[in-house]
Amino acid sequence: MTTISSRLPDADSGGPLAVLGLDPGSRVTGWGVVEERAGRLTAVAWGVVRCPRNEPLATRLRRLHAGIRDVVARFPPDESAAESVFSAASVGSALTLGQARGAVLAALDDLVFAEYAPRAVKKALTGYGAAGKPAVANMVARRLRLDAPPEPADAADALAVAVCHLDARRAARRLPRRLPAGARR
Numbered sequence: 152m153t154t155i156s157s158r159l160p161d162a163d164s165g166g167p168l169a170v171l172g173l174d175p176g177s178r179v180t181g182w183g184v185v186e187e188r189a190g191r192l193t194a195v196a197w198g199v200v201r202c203p204r205n206e207p208l209a210t211r212l213r214r215l216h217a218g219i220r221d222v223v224a225r226f227p228p229d230e231s232a233a234e235s236v237f238s239a240a241s242v243g244s245a246l247t248l249g250q251a252r253g254a255v256l257a258a259l260d261d262l263v264f265a266e267y268a269p270r271a272v273k274k275a276l277t278g279y280g281a282a283g284k285p286a287v288a289n290m291v292a293r294r295l296r297l298d299a300p301p302e303p304a305d306a307a308d309a310l311a312v313a314v315c316h317l318d319a320r321r322a323a324r325r326l327p328r329r330l331p332a333g334a335r336r
Contacts, residue, residue, distance in 0.1 A: 168320075169195065171228035171262070172313030173219070174305050177251040178202050180215050181305030184226040185295065185313035190321075192314060194295040196226050197306040208247065212254040219258035230263040232316035234272060234308070267315050272308075275315040287311050 167188040174181035183197035200218030202211035233256070236248060256264065270280035276290040288300035288307040294314050301307040 168230070168317070169226070169228045170313040170316050171223065171226070171231040171259075172309040172311065172316065173231065173233035173255060174308040174312065175215075175233055175248070175252045175255045176305065177208070177211060177215075177247045178204060179303075179305050180219065180251065180255055181303070181307070181309035182219065182222050183301070183306055183310030183313050184222075184228055185310060185317060187317050187321075192295055192317060194297060194301070194310060196222075197301050197310050198222075199303055199305050208250065212250060215251055216254040216258045219255050223258065223260075223262070228262060230265070230316065230320075231259050232265045232267060232312050234269050234312055235266040265316055265319070267312060267319070272311050272315045275318055276311050284308070 167186050169184055169186045172183045172185065178201070180200045181197075182199070184195040186193045186195050200215055200222075202214050206214070233252070236245070236252065267275075273282040273287055274280040276282075276294065277286050279286070282290075284304050284307070285300070288302075288304065288311075291297070291307050291310045291314065292300045295301075295310065301310055
């Protein structure tokens with residue numbers, strides 16, 4: 152398999168960098184591709200992979216996996232990021248969500264992957280870690296210069312994750328690199 156991460160542009164090259172943001176769910180998984188070029192963010196595409204409620208779990212997992220593989224093929228990203236699991240209503244819900252995340256993440260093959268707590272994503276975009284979905288969607292629209300907040304909400308959340316990842320990546324480049332203890336420059 153080809154390692155997509157080997158195509159990553161040098162941090163200082165100003166080359167484009169595409170990030171696939173994901174908001175995994177067992178019935179609806181949001182996705183959004185954001186490109187950064189010379190410090191400017193652009194929404195490339197976004198959407199959701201939907202699974203009918205009455206489908207058996209194994210069928211939904213195959214549908215999620217195939218749907219994200221299709222997104223990766225149509226809009227090849229350089230990196231990917233997703234919201235981490237934060238809680239579930241029950242143990243059964245947590246297990247189902249974990250299986251859905253696994254199916255989605257397995258579709259990424261060798262892509263560079265990062266994950267962010269939902270509160271961290273909200274704080275990165277709105278400045279407030281407990282912001283509601285409408286506030287996040289509005290800020291996504293602002294940051295990506297969209298005429299209206301992206302819909303559905305799961306896709307807006309996925310775009311927010313991609314923006315959060317690009318912001319974190321940019322911030323990490325600006326920080327001085329730490330040397331291991333005892334090392335000298």
